[in-house]
Amino acid sequence: MDRLEELESISVFIFREAYANFKNLGMLWSMGKDSTVLLWLARKAFYGHVPFPLVHIDTHFKIPEMIEYRDRLVREWKLNMVVGSNEEALSAKRTFPDGAVDRITCCSLLKTQALTNVLTAKGTRYRFNHNTDRYEPEENPEPFTGVIVGARADEEGSRSKERYFSPRDRQNEWHIAEQPPEFWNQYKTDFAPGTNVRIHPLLDWTEVNIWEYIERENIPTVSLYYNQGNGMRYRSLGCYPCTHPVKSEARNVAEIIAELKTGKFSNVSERAGRAQDKEDGGGLESLRREGYM
Secondary structure, eight states: OOHHHHHHHHHHHHHHHHHHEEEEEEEEEOSSHHHHHHHHHHHHTTTTOOOEEEEEEEEBBBBBHHHHHHHHHHHHHOOOOEOOOOOOHHHTTOOOTTTTOHHHHIIIIIIIIIIHHHHTTTOOOEEEETHHHEEEEEESOOSSSEEOOOOOOOGGGGGOOSSEEEOOTTTTOGGGGOOOOOTTTTOOOOOOOEEEEOOOTTTTTTHHHHHHHHHHHHOOGGGGGGSSSSEOOSOOOOOOBBBEEEEEOOHHHHHHHHHHHHHHTTOTTTTTBBBHHTTTTTTHHHHHHTTTT
16 A cells, blocks of 8 residues: 555545534535545545535635636536625625735635634525526525545644644634544544534645645646646635735646655745735634634
């Protein structure tokens, strides 16, 4: 068993443990490479079927190609897709692109608060109806008790403090010091009522592992990751006002892997192109304590 097979086996096990232990389970899908690998692994874990809804927190400022890619796979793979937003903040134009708040506050409103509303079923959720081919308001939504997330420990400092099964309180807040220990592949899955649990099947994967797996499995990814002829590509995806492409000649997965292993990005942070990280002192722990992804 090579390293990718080992990581795949652990992730599939975590998926099945989560499905067996949490009644109302959902999985965040941002359309980025990590959560798309997560989606691929979910389909493997359950033999081609994803037995829980996918959740996308739509800030309404995502790069258009990301939304096009989302809806194409939703249709092709017959995915159960749920979308939620902070409609109150968007209607009031309390966003960074509208000049009303700074980037960190914008993330808090459009991502953290929107996620909390979706998980607790307090905000309007829209579910894709494959019969009508459109998103429609979800009737009688129930709170999610567990949510699967594509976070990796190597991606950003605060994520390295996560567990495979990481509890949040009733307000969706993260208390780092109170996380249960995880020794010898033993995981706590029994939590007090009202606890929302984040599940991280990709926790021990690296950026290189992700791309190597994408190459091996031939996983479809959004075109933004590749140089389209202008000498630029995105290394990390997010909202267009705060996410910037990097200079790169990589036009395919093999060339991206070479860049990461021995090239210009071998010692450069994956999220170096995220402007909100710089405003938060280079990390996202303050936001993630409040419930950010």
